[in-house]
Amino acid sequence: MTINKELTAGDDIDSRCLKCKQVTNHTIAAMVGSKVAKVQCNVCRALHNYRPVQVEKKTTLRRSGEKSGQPVKTPRISKELKAENNFRELLGGRxxxxxxxxxxxxxxxxxxxxxxxxxxxxxxxxxxxxxxxxxxxxxxxxxxxxxxxxxx
Ligand SMILES: [Zn+2]
Structure with missing residues (x-):
């Protein structure tokens, strides 16, 4: 990956397009300093703010990680557990x-x-x-x- 490549308006760049709902090839329409500000989608021709592809991916990954990290509740075992506890009590620690x-x-x-x-x-x-x-x-x-x- 060439990070030091100088980008200028008119260059091609990958960005997430909200209309296409995917990462598409864009043409840089405006620069702010050394950063890409506005891009035009080469597929649907929509002009929008540049969204870096890598940041989008990272955000998605973290969100899905949080989701799967949540404990799954299983209230179905409570009835069996109660029966087992009653039985243990009946045995009285024998x-x-x-x-x-x-x-x-x-x-x-x-x-x-x-x-x-x-x-x-x-x-x-x-x-x-x-x-x-x-x-x-x-x-x-x-x-x-x-x-x-x-x-x-
Ligand atoms: Zn598009």
């Missing part, structure tokens, strides 16, 4: 590692922590004699089969 792996051949007691292969961590809220338990999982309650409670 150690998930202490959960007993669920199997229908095992027997469970109320307040037992179970680990189900499909539903995950759950809490036994009710024992339904003779062989069912009501377990609350993160996604809701499930009635599960278990071995009949054997009295110790």
């Amino acid at each position: 150690d998930p590692l202490a959960a007993v792996r669920y199997a229908m051949t095992k027997s469970f007691a109320e307040d037992d922590l179970v680990n189900h292969s499909v539903f995950g961590l759950g809490l036994v809220t009710r024992v339904i004699p003779p062989n069912k338990i009501d377990v609350v999982f993160k996604e809701g309650n499930k009635i599960l089969i278990c071995a009949a409670k054997v009295k110790k």
Whole structure:
């Protein structure tokens, strides 16, 4: 790029034309000192103030950057998050590692922590004699089969 090139009226120069809505070739119509003041579009013949091409590009870039920098709000997860928080509260900070792996051949007691292969961590809220338990999982309650409670 030759920056030191002396421009004079009558020279060709690229400028953004508002009528053509693009950068077009212009002829310099007027100079103010060493700066281009007025240009005439070679395409539509409109006479307007000179708009440097590079400055236009920079402005556009910065604007689009600000737009994409804004955080995208996702309020859809709030319902799921609430359910998970309720579940955590129900577990009362109990150690998930202490959960007993669920199997229908095992027997469970109320307040037992179970680990189900499909539903995950759950809490036994009710024992339904003779062989069912009501377990609350993160996604809701499930009635599960278990071995009949054997009295110790
Ligand atoms: Zn034009």
